[in-house]
Amino acid sequence: MSVGEAAPSYAALCDTRKTHPLLAYALRRTGLRTGRALDIGAGAFGDTRYLLDCGFDVDAVDPDPVATELAKGVVSGRSRFTMVADEIQNHRIIPDAYSLVVALHVLPFIPVDAIDRVADDIVSGLRPGGVLCCTHFGVRDSWVISDLPINGVTERRAAQLFTGLQPIYFGVSEHDGFDVEGNPKHWHVLRQVLIKA
Ligand SMILES: C[S@@+](CC[C@H](N)C(=O)[O-])C[C@H]1O[C@@H](n2cnc3c(N)ncnc32)[C@H](O)[C@@H]1O
Numbered sequence: 001m002s003v004g005e006a007a008p009s010y011a012a013l014c015d016t017r018k019t020h021p022l023l024a025y026a027l028r029r030t031g032l033r034t035g036r037a038l039d040i041g042a043g044a045f046g047d048t049r050y051l052l053d054c055g056f057d058v059d060a061v062d063p064d065p066v067a068t069e070l071a072k073g074v075v076s077g078r079s080r081f082t083m084v085a086d087e088i089q090n091h092r093i094i095p096d097a098y099s100l101v102v103a104l105h106v107l108p109f110i111p112v113d114a115i116d117r118v119a120d121d122i123v124s125g126l127r128p129g130g131v132l133c134c135t136h137f138g139v140r141d142s143w144v145i146s147d148l149p150i151n152g153v154t155e156r157r158a159a160q161l162f163t164g165l166q167p168i169y170f171g172v173s174e175h176d177g178f179d180v181e182g183n184p185k186h187w188h189v190l191r192q193v194l195i196k197a
Pocket of ligand 1: 010011020040041042043044046061062063064067086087088089103104105106109110111
């Protein structure tokens, strides 16, 4: 079962979503100001738009047809934007191309048998000094515990996934709340900012 069959369009539900605080923090903390960025699982393009406004060139990847439609409305004065309508595991990440890779709330949806290769490709895609900003679901997240095709990681696994990157920030939080459709959800989220030396 694919993610598309398991869940409604996130982009359709969240078209007003703003920039993720972890991304703003990552830019502040690393001092990264511009360059070429890859937004994996861009959804409703809240982070893409923020990066374009900051002056980044942005390549977005998302298989959701709603995201493809929304991409037509993403414009930027000076920056360049491209959209790939596919799953990241089917997309060739160009080696040594990116000063920033953003993978917020998307890694849990990548099939288990593809995640190590995608992680290696992300590392290869970063230039020296490049930054990765990403989140995972932890093993106690209620979507992970459910029979949905959504994968959780232990803190140890998350820390070891991106071989060759140095950790800048690692945070874990857990709380009972709601998902984007208003259903009760136990959130167990791991947050990472890493840099390529
Ligand atoms: C929970 S949303 C997060 C969207 C955005 N990153 C954010 O934080 O608002 C997950 C997004 O990842 C996309 N997605 C799911 N599986 C994917 C895959 N294998 N490769 C790329 N994107 C994927 C979905 O279509 C959806 O837009």
